[in-house]
Amino acid sequence: MTSFADFIFYAYANLQMLIMALNTGREKFDRTCYMLRAKAFKAYKSGKWNIHNLYVNNVWKIKSGDYCWYCRKQIPKEKLTIEHIFPRSKEGTDDMDNIVLVCQNCNSSKRDLDLLEWFFTIKNCWPAPYVFAYYLKHVYLYAVKNDLLDKTSEEIDSLNLPFKYKYIPLYYPDTYVKHYSHANNCEASSDNIAAYT
Numbered sequence: 371m372t373s374f375a376d377f378i379f380y381a382y383a384n385l386q387m388l389i390m391a392l393n394t395g396r397e398k399f400d401r402t403c404y405m406l407r408a409k410a411f412k413a414y415k416s417g418k419w420n421i422h423n424l425y426v427n428n429v430w431k432i433k434s435g436d437y438c439w440y441c442r443k444q445i446p447k448e449k450l451t452i453e454h455i456f457p458r459s460k461e462g463t464d465d466m467d468n469i470v471l472v473c474q475n476c477n478s479s480k481r482d483l484d485l486l487e488w489f490f491t492i493k494n495c496w497p498a499p500y501v502f503a504y505y506l507k508h509v510y511l512y513a514v515k516n517d518l519l520d521k522t523s524e525e526i527d528s529l530n531l532p533f534k535y536k537y538i539p540l541y542y543p544d545t546y547v548k549h550y551s552h553a554n555n556c557e558a559s560s561d562n563i564a565a566y567t
């Protein structure tokens with residue numbers, strides 16, 4: 371039986387592998403990537419590496435331009451709307467860590483769905499890597515704050531939480547890696563990459 375901590379650390383190690391692949395212009399994962407993932411998982415599990423807070427991600431989020439944080443459509447700032455990543459109806463707060471600016475379409479379509487559930491089942495697409503990074507940290511920080519890390523998946527399933535961890539990918543398809551390894555710099559710039567660690 372694995373703990374929720376193991377799940378999150380493995381998901382985060384996978385994300386690190388993705389970022390490394392994108393950072394080095396790889397179009398798919400290779401042995402070096404898998405070795406990094408194994409190293410990262412071990413390091414997070416043993417406490418040698420830590421998942422940081424969302425400070426850097428938030429600075430980047432504030433600095434980034436006039437576009438929807440979810441679909442990346444360019445929108446004049448005054449038309450962007452405040453969106454809660456963890457829905458307010460599920461105890462999502464008004465904290466900086468839970469707020470993003472998105473277009474009206476995304477906002478009304480997502481409603482109180484889990485962010486990744488919405489991407490995968492309603493929008494039918496994978497979000498940009500920075501969305502995964504942000505969401506994963508957000509879930510991790512919530513889990514720390516609410517003593518969820520030692521719980522088993524069964525226990526997590528029985529709780530009413532503001533996220534659905536089952537939508538967190540433990541694998542990124544080659545097509546996704548390839549797409550973002552060629553993405554323009556607003557999607558995967560070095561600035562953006564810096565915000566992952």
Ligand SMILES: [Zn+2]
Nearest residue numbers: 438441473476
């Ligand atoms: Zn949008």
